[in-house]
Amino acid sequence: MKKTALKPKSIKDLSEKNLKTQESEQKPLTQLLAKRSTRANSETNHSQTRETISVKSTGTSETRKKSKEPRKHKYQAEDLEKVNLMEKNLGDSDDSSDEEVLIRTGNVPRKWYQLYDHQGYNIQGKQVAKLPETDELANFIERQNDKEWWLKINDYMNNKNVKLSKGDLDMIKRIRSGKYAEKVDPNDFIVEFDNEKEFIHPFTNNEPKRRFQPSKWERLKINKFVQALKKGWMKTLEEKEKERDEQSKQEEKVWDIWEDDSVVTWKPRKMPKAIAAPKRDLPVHAESYNPPEEYLLDDKEREEFEKLDEEDRPYNYQPSKFDALRKVPLYQNLIREHFERCLDLYLCPRVLKKKVNITDPSQLIPELPQPSDLKPFPTQLSIEYKFHKTCVRSISISPCGNYLASGDEDGNLVVWHVQTTRILRKYKLENKVLDCVEWCPSKDRCILTASNEEFVYVIQPQLYAQPINEATNQILLQAEKQYGTDVVLNDKKEQFLKWQWETDFRGVKMIKITFQNIIKAIVWHSKGDYFSTMAYNLQSSTQVVIHSLSKASSQRPFTQAKGIVQAIEFHPTKPHFFAATHHTVFQYNLQKQTIVSKYASGAKWISSISVHPKGDNFILGTYDKKIIWFDMDMGSSPYKNLKYHDKAIRQVHFSQKHPLFASCSDDGCVNIFYGLVFNDLLQNALIVPVKILKAHEPSKANGLGAMNCKFHPTQPWIFSCGSDGSIKLWV
């Protein structure tokens, strides 16, 4: 049996253990001491001790047996001093000299004897021969035959094979389970004294009771550890190692790209972070019991101070001066202030202010492309159209881009040739102010409409190709016929307006529609048959009327007014109609007679609307200086607010061909924006302000600047008109 192999170190460990057992029998004092130390260790070092024991278990029985003998005479011989000395020497447990061994090796490693026949010397100095070697086969046979082979161990030091007794096994078990080697009955202590001498005095003071009892504080401490381990706050070394392994594994972990994001794993709810109460103000000089003179109020100041509302006062106490601190009376507002403070603490909502650490402010600015990369857009003045003496309120460019119509506040309606500034037609209308001029957007009919206070004129300038001019004339003639028969057949025609057919100065037919209110805006449907008029500041269902030119009829699209409509527009592709009130834009479906959607602008007063030619976006101009971009797919809230003007915006307009839009304002500026709408529905529109054109000097009399701006239908040019009566072309 080779099981006996024991290394010197392990022997030492074992002997330590032995010592403990010995002592436990020796003296209650030493035992208690040992107990204390083992208890502390028992929980933490549990596994470790177990391990070592399992290795060394073989040696124990021997040492134990050996130690029995010397114990007797040792105890007999010992006196008190010896006990004390032993206590002192507990630290170094190298008391192997006490144990008698049969073989002396000279304390050299065992392997040094490998080559010799002997394995040491006996007490007489004679060599002790080695036990005959058993080979593995013999071992195996013995293992098979002898059921108690595992109890047999080789005691190397004594050079004999030993069989463990039942008592030995018990002891090993106890040691393995972390108990003392020998079962001790606490009642069984017999302190053996050699009462040869009689002591006059008790040789110790009364031992306090606590010495005999298990420590309460240790128990508490250990309980704490146990609790921590159970709850997982504290981790054993094993667990820590495991964690470390897991961590290192996690680091190697590959991200699962097919992971289903839609399955939300449960997460514990986090409580909101506690927000510290606001700090109280630090005391100031005026609060001092002995403030400098300048902080004290004189009579006049006090009067002023008292006149102020309590909330407006810089502080709610009277600074006063005392010679000594002891003369300071009780502060009158003390309770009130404390009460207010308490109210503050539990009533005032607290917000955690996040401090943003900005090192480079330029990072906050979104990355926009350079305006020079977004060409073409209008940049400079090219042509000025000079005729009007009064404010030009409205301009319109014919769909072919060759003709420009403008209306001023003197009843002049002028049609210009765009490229040469030649005045081709000049109409003098009955009333003064022309609020709106608008070309029919169809290239197949040459029609110009103008609103002149209560009248709306439908005029034929006859500037397109001859066949088209003739066709347009036919449309007007047929409409007249239709209107006549309708009036005769039924009186269903709207009562609040009247269509009349007249001839202009060239003898060409034109229509005059008479309303009861001032008409502010005319918009055309892209097909060129329907147009809508909007009356000024009228809360009634008759404010917005849609007219059909070919049928010579007018109808009210809404039975109920949602508010005073500020701007109207047709949808470029769908049968939809936009009506903007002061704050809200309504999108109506004209076929189904329903509201499609409602857009809350967040502005105080909308002035104008323009729909993107693709029909998915529109912009609003407001009197509170903002341009508001709506993406219809993004719901009822604005996509972007652009504030670049100093004064109210009069008009906004989208370019039909280029990704541009513009706004004109009372500050006299026309701002050009690049607004690219992507075909990809997922991508938001790209909006970049590219140019400010200082177009018109705002007039001092009425504070009006640029009144209207319109893009050329094919070129990246913009026309602007102003209160000074000028019309300008920017290229």
Add this chain to the structure above:
Amino acid sequence: MTSEVQVVFKTNLPEEFQAPEVQISIGTSSTNKELTQVQFSFKEQLIFQILKQLLADNGDVDIKGKKFNFMVNNVFITTSVQEYSSHSFKQSQYSILDKQSIQNEELIEIYYQFSLEKPKPTHSMPQEEWISTIKSLSHILNEKAKTYAVGFFNGDVKIFNKKDHKELLSIKQLHQDSIIQDALFLKNDALDKKLLVTCSTLPNSELRVSEIIERDRKYHFNQIAQSKHDEYSNINDGFKCLGSNPMNNEFICSAYQTNDSAPEKAILIWRLNKQHLEDSSQKQLKMGEMKRLKTNITYISAHQNITCGGGIQSMKWATPSRIYVGCSDHSVKIVNVEQAQIEEVLFTTYKVPTCIDSIQETLLLTGHEDATVKLWDIRTGVAERKYKSQYESHKSWISQVKVNSNVENVFVSGSYDGTVKMWDLRNEERPLATLKRKNEGNSDDYKVFALEWNGASQILSGGSDSHISVHSLA
């Protein structure tokens, strides 16, 4: 720091004005940038003095009244000596060769030529209407021609004597109620007639060919042909410009303005010879259009259609096979007439070429709505194509640029700012001269629409002031 540079004077002038080819060292003020590259600045005064001396040595040439312009390192110096010495320029312009860096060892060649006289306004003829176009008869080929034609905004056309600018013939309402956009006045060899071709915008967009006859010192006109009504006038588009084949007067071309409605008919080539006209009238007979025949006007259709998208603003038939077309889509298209297709497209950085002219078939001048005139070289590859030079001095829309083959390196440009400017091609900084009208009224409202060289010595211009202004060179 001063140092000396070797210069040599060279010129194309007649022999008596040629300075001996001697290397002369001139003291210059220079700034040392690097050792090898030194910036020199000459004083023009000094050059002028030296040249004077050189020529004085040459013999008895009177150069007192002469003025010279110099060209150093391909930069044409337009500031006159007088202006120069009067210090009216900024300090930066004080030295001529500020921007030039010249190698120290190089021999600098200074070319000189007579400086052009500033054109002086000589005549100003009031008219009833705005002038849209002025065309002199075969302005390139025939120097002997005696007349020029003027088109008006109300559709009238007038013919003037070239020498004394007297009105010879007035045709009222040639194009009814329409602006005459462009005209051609040419001698057609095939018909052996002097022809006046005019085109007009909407609402009556037509092309008309009339014959001008001189009989007993009186001029008469006779309408010969007109674009077919149902074929060309029904297009919702106005005629914008005309051009004639530089080698063969039989062919003329016309172009529509926006041509959204008919891009395949954007450029029309018309053939004006006997056979074509006769054929057309034959067809009319067959179709039984007797009524129209009574007027003796043949309704003609185009010889050839060339598709060109983008809307045409300006056109120049430069060589027999090539037409340069300035389009509204910010490009110049080079159209091959023989293949009837677009050969190349030249993009003009988002500006519309409102007018176009070509110099010696390879250089192209375009005027733009942003008040710039640009010079292009067609020979450079498409990849690195950028304008060669840009002439910026006008304040508004450029309406005309005109080159004269008799006056080298010089062109004139007319603008809506009411001025006509004369330029040397080699100097893009400053025009040679700014031409103003004789009796200047309210110049704000004046726009130049028409501009034409009258031979090599006169410049005709007209516009919204309803005056034909004549400027004479020297």
